[in-house]
Amino acid sequence: MKRRHLLGGFAAAGALNGGGSARRLLNDCGCAPQIQLSKTKPPGGEAFRDVGSKLRITNMQVFGVTLDERVAPVDRPYVFVKVETNQGVVGWGEATLEGKAAAAMACVMDLKDLIIGSDPMQVEHLYQLMYVGSFYRGGPVLGSAISGIDQALWDIRGKVLNMPVYELLGGPVDPRGVRGYYHASAWTLSEARELRDKTRAAGVTALKFQLPDLLEWVETGAKIKRAVKHMEMLREGLGADLDFAVDFHARPSPTVAAIILREIEPLHLLFAEEICPPENVRAMARAARYATTPIATGERLIAAYGCADVIDLGVVDILQPDIAHVGGVTALWKVSAAAEASGIRMAPHACEGPIGGIASLHVDAAGPNFLAQEICGFVDAGDRGKVWEDLMGFPAMRMVEGRYSLPTRPGLGINMSEAVLKKYPFQGTRPFPTVFHEDGSVGSI
Numbered sequence: 001m002k003r004r005h006l007l008g009g010f011a012a013a014g015a016l017n018g019g020g021s022a023r024r025l026l027n028d029c030g031c032a033p034q035i036q037l038s039k040t041k042p043p044g045g046e047a048f049r050d051v052g053s054k055l056r057i058t059n060m061q062v063f064g065v066t067l068d069e070r071v072a073p074v075d076r077p078y079v080f081v082k083v084e085t086n087q088g089v090v091g092w093g094e095a096t097l098e099g100k101a102a103a104a105m106a107c108v109m110d111l112k113d114l115i116i117g118s119d120p121m122q123v124e125h126l127y128q129l130m131y132v133g134s135f136y137r138g139g140p141v142l143g144s145a146i147s148g149i150d151q152a153l154w155d156i157r158g159k160v161l162n163m164p165v166y167e168l169l170g171g172p173v174d175p176r177g178v179r180g181y182y183h184a185s186a187w188t189l190s191e192a193r194e195l196r197d198k199t200r201a202a203g204v205t206a207l208k209f210q211l212p213d214l215l216e217w218v219e220t221g222a223k224i225k226r227a228v229k230h231m232e233m234l235r236e237g238l239g240a241d242l243d244f245a246v247d248f249h250a251r252p253s254p255t256v257a258a259i260i261l262r263e264i265e266p267l268h269l270l271f272a273e274e275i276c277p278p279e280n281v282r283a284m285a286r287a288a289r290y291a292t293t294p295i296a297t298g299e300r301l302i303a304a305y306g307c308a309d310v311i312d313l314g315v316v317d318i319l320q321p322d323i324a325h326v327g328g329v330t331a332l333w334k335v336s337a338a339a340e341a342s343g344i345r346m347a348p349h350a351c352e353g354p355i356g357g358i359a360s361l362h363v364d365a366a367g368p369n370f371l372a373q374e375i376c377g378f379v380d381a382g383d384r385g386k387v388w389e390d391l392m393g394f395p396a397m398r399m400v401e402g403r404y405s406l407p408t409r410p411g412l413g414i415n416m417s418e419a420v421l422k423k424y425p426f427q428g429t430r431p432f433p434t435v436f437h438e439d440g441s442v443g444s445i
Helices: 003-016 022-027 101-110 123-134 140-161 189-201 221-238 254-263 281-288 308-312 328-341 354-366 382-392
Strands: 057-065 078-085 090-094 178-183 206-210 243-247 295-297
Touching (some): 057 101, 078 140, 090 140, 090 354, 101 140, 123 328, 140 328, 140 354, 178 354, 189 221, 206 221, 221 243, 221 254, 254 281, 281 295, 281 308, 308 328, 328 354, 354 382
Parallel strands (some): 178 206
Antiparallel strands (some): 057 078, 078 090
């Protein structure tokens, strides 16, 4: 093409684009519309000018909270989100992400321009704006950031309407509250029996344990036998009436998982968790095909779309999304509804801070297919329980007679103390702990 024809083509294209310059065309890949964002109005906000509420989001803050490693794992400083409005109503949420706290905090602030000036009552619209409008989908950093903001929006929504979030979702379905389970360990029969007595005295009805070894993809007969014997010991020590689950942490292959599942069928576990890597749905389906023990997974899956294959293929009996990662109340509710239509139960994961755990209770309380709520705590509350009470002003996430009581205050039913937050300043991201097999290869956490 001659030079004058090339320049003429640029000029014609500029006319078609409202007089845009050739320089703009050269710098524009054409993969997205050239929209000038307003500094005073949120994207798409004009369309809702005459509907909705007069409430507007005026500010958003993110707080990193580092606790002593004796209180909380070093890889998960808490990430709390505060959303403020023009009428003084504030909402709190949690965006804690294991091993990636600084990244989650930065992502929360990356979303700030999409949120400021918006009507916080339009929770679904804002969820779509953050998830679909971000172009890149589904990663844990974005999922966690959206989760924290979304929880805060639901908190505001409930406070404005003077209702707990679970009532906004149509609950509760069980007036007794939300069944839960704690984590536990016992390595001998006497320890298991002692744990049984302590658990019964606390009114707790379910526990979850880890396997005794770091299993590999293809494992030795000795380790497989040790895993089975360990679970048999737990059942003998805990008794027949105490439910317990076992977390495989996605370590073994489908074949190894199937062997273990077949051997433990008489133990009647509450469920076996992450028997294979959750991203390999077909591998999990191979192992599940040979099992009568309920299969659970989902804590690493992001958004309703991330759970679609697991649900559609009927691979699991129980889904375990984490409200701090999956996309908040909005996403957890979407997953719960899709799972309920397929006969799958919900046992959400919550191994971060107290806000996420409490937010999860609201979705649990409204879900007809809810099974049990996980909190990474123990029968003895310990120092973490004291810190949570200091932050929240009440004993957070402690069961009574095996259940978490239904929150009664509007919204999520919480108000964080910023004065207490200052006692635990953020000290940076700490990597997720790495484990190694005997040959030095990296093992699955």
